[in-house]
Amino acid sequence: MERVRRALSRPVGVVALVLTVMVVGAGLYWFQPWKLWQNETVDEALPGAVEAPAAPTGPAASTPPSPRPTGPTTLADGKLISHEHTTSGSVRLLRLPDGSHTVRLENLDTSNGPDLHVWLTDAPVKEGKAGWHVFDDGEYVNLGKLKGNKGDQNYTLPADVDPARFTSVSIWCDRFDVSFGAAELGRT
Template sequence: MSRLSRRTVVPALLVLVIVAGIGLSFFQPWKAFTDTTVNEALPTASQSMAGQEMKGKNGMKSGEPSAKDMGPREVAEGNFVSHEHGTSGMARTVRLADGGQVLRLEDLKTSEGPDVRVYLSPRGADAVKAGLGDGAVQLGKLKGNRGNQNYSVPAGTDLSKFRSAVIWCERFSVSFGAADLAPAKG
């Protein structure tokens, strides 16, 4: 009888260990108890612009900077609202002096997750609970669940077509939180 029990128990334990390993790797529950803080400065211009002198039409140095040389300009902003996880902070879209664009997350506080990404969505913050919508643009993996961070927006992207910035979990297809992007004042 003890031999029969051992033949039953050992395979059952082996299956339990395998299922537990798969579950742990999929859900990554330890991330509920960890934080990653990122504090990046707002970029001012691409490296290709660094060190170049401003020149006028005649090739001489110009005393007047062009609009392109004035520095970063805020395009839109909004505060995060929570969806599946508590999320707070601000999202800002910024046009850089060299024409590049970034999504900047400031004072972000959210949960870590197994596969969390940052998106721009054509849907409003409340509507992304049901999905990102056609035409959403992924900007990359979330660098940290706390702090200030920048995400490059692909060249040629028309920011006016996007209504929200979204912290999205790819693995479970849920929004941790989103921010409606309203035109910046000033």
């Protein structure tokens, strides 16, 4: 009888151990808890910034200067508020000299996460838990994976996207369908 108990307990123990390892492995993959201690800082330059031409010298100096090239124009901006994770910084919607559009995150500071994206949305920005899940309810454009959880970053809008149709930006965690933080875009 003792032999039977031992024989039965080994497979049960092995199965339990295998299941435990699988559950722990899946949990680590899904939650990626080590990202809470990893920061990724990105420091991208303002897109479309054009240096002013040097002042002419010699005979050309008497010629009136040509109009200076213009840099990016801010169409809308806003401050990030915290949702699921503490988030701060600002957002600007820019029109570049070539007519394209970019969302710029400045002084971003948020937690790192397993599957973070930058979304341009038509959803209202709500404070607290009420704002955690609203951004996938309406129309949104996924501008790509968040490049880093700190710093200054640029995200190009696809050419067929009309930026006037969108009113907010969210740092969205696709894995858990939750906003880490968001900003309402006030038109300038």
